Amino acid sequence: MGSVHSADGTVISYRSVGSGPGLLIVPGTLAMAADFDGLAAALAGRFSVHTIERRGRGASGPQGDEYSAEVETADIEAVRAATGARFAFGHSFGAFLTLEAALGGSAFERMALYEPGVSIDGSVPMDWAPECRRQLEAGEPAEAFLTFIRGINPETSGKAPRPLLRLIIPLAIKKPERLQKYALLAGSIREHAEAARRDNDFPKYARLDAPVLLMAGKGVKNTGAGRSAVRLKDVLVGSELVLYPKLDHFGPEKDPATIAAAVSAFCLDRSA
Incomplete structure (x- = not known):
């Protein structure tokens, strides 16, 4: 280090x-x-x-x-x-x-x-960000993460029904990795906004x-x-x-x- x-x-x-x-x-x-x-x-x-x-x-x-x-x-x-x-x-x-x-x-x-x-x-959309931020503030990081992955890739994961993703995500992403993503999600909104404004x-x-x-x-x-x-x-x-x-x-x-x-x-x- x-x-x-x-x-x-x-x-x-x-x-x-x-x-x-x-x-x-x-x-x-x-x-x-x-x-x-x-x-x-x-x-x-x-x-x-x-x-x-x-x-x-x-x-x-x-x-x-x-x-x-x-x-x-x-x-x-x-x-x-x-x-x-x-x-x-x-x-x-x-x-x-x-x-x-x-x-x-x-x-x-x-x-x-x-x-x-x-x-x-x-190609870096931001229409998902207000709802994602609201869910984070409401203490719903799992829902916020679903909002993020559906919003950032509307042609792929965005087409998957939300209930289906609720079942798939815990199987596809192990809990420690999910918790890391939840913790970084608020900062990720700011990061994506920086790319989108350019x-x-x-x-x-x-x-x-x-x-x-x-x-x-x-x-x-x-x-x-x-x-x-x-x-x-x-x-x-x-x-x-x-x-x-x-x-x-x-x-x-x-x-x-x-x-x-x-x-x-x-x-x-x-x-x-």
């Missing part, structure tokens, strides 16, 4: 493992650094891997009253500067933050992004000159994050897009070996 102070004084912790050139992992919403221990371990043979514990989680400080994507990109830069990380891997909202950090000046030589949570044509400003990423590996799972056609990876391919000059039809949005956590192999090959490409 290590920690740094971000630009606003907030303590940001990170988990380190391995040896070699530095690689920073930026988890997505509802995730903690430990959720990416499998990916970090799979990369540790070739990299010094540093997984940031994003603010509002674990030993890191709170999101704060002045929360914004900008304060999170300052967190990323603080950890990058402290560790000397040359490469970055971002998942979902973490991939969006990685792009924002690079645009703000974080000097990553290469970035690998799995289903970036970049809002394109309303809807369709993604052409700005064309200014980036660092090579980018874009990755997407089987939801490439019917989820916002999957489609965003495809759209970003046309904007990010010289980027690569790799599809994993057997993986879902949580591919980096469920199949870390496959994702680590792709990230390693891309970041250590000697022909570039």
